[in-house]
Amino acid sequence: RKEVEQDPGPFNVPEGATVAFNCTYSNSASQSFFWYRQDCRKEPKLLMSVYSSGNEDGRFTAQLNRASQYISLLIRDSKLSDSATYLCVVGPGHDKIIFGKGTRLHILP
């Protein structure tokens, strides 16, 4: 199993739809989990941290399932500006963070 695995997509979704991404990780001792967003030709930026209890930030909801070792990101009422690559990020420890290959999302008008 790869350390962090994501469906590369692309996901082509009409504006206003709900889209969900999943990500699996191999290290059961992982402590921290994040979703990053990377726009074309730009650096990755933190979208949200993922907490054990799940967390929501506006249209975005992140969930963590430690038993099955996956995290998810749900985007509701998608906007054209949500088009980007979404990177699943897992931290086994404080000094090393592992990035998934990313899932490309295209929101269609």
Add this chain to the structure above:
Amino acid sequence: DTAVSQTPKYLVTQMGNDKSIKCEQNLGHDTMYWYKQDSKKFLKIMFSYNNKELIINETVPNRFSPKSPDKAHLNLHINSLELGDSAVYFCASIGLAGGSSYNEQFFGPGTRLTVL
């Protein structure tokens, strides 16, 4: 007041040359990284330094030599550049995100290296 800055932003050079990329962070973080993002967009860690000490070296060819003169700077020197070195190189530092107990990575804008 850029948090993590890199220079140059674009670098075009011939095979066999030696080049350096500079990175500086003004966040007061102890840990900094170099990542390589290739044409397939996979972001792969190369090196990590904590307070000027190398802590991660991910089987990178020894043509790549990071140098950390102080904890705010992590430069990357590349000898004898090869075609396969063409990629975007991101510098990052890690520290607590505002109001959080979790570490967040802050990335520089990237250096797009093209080897001809």
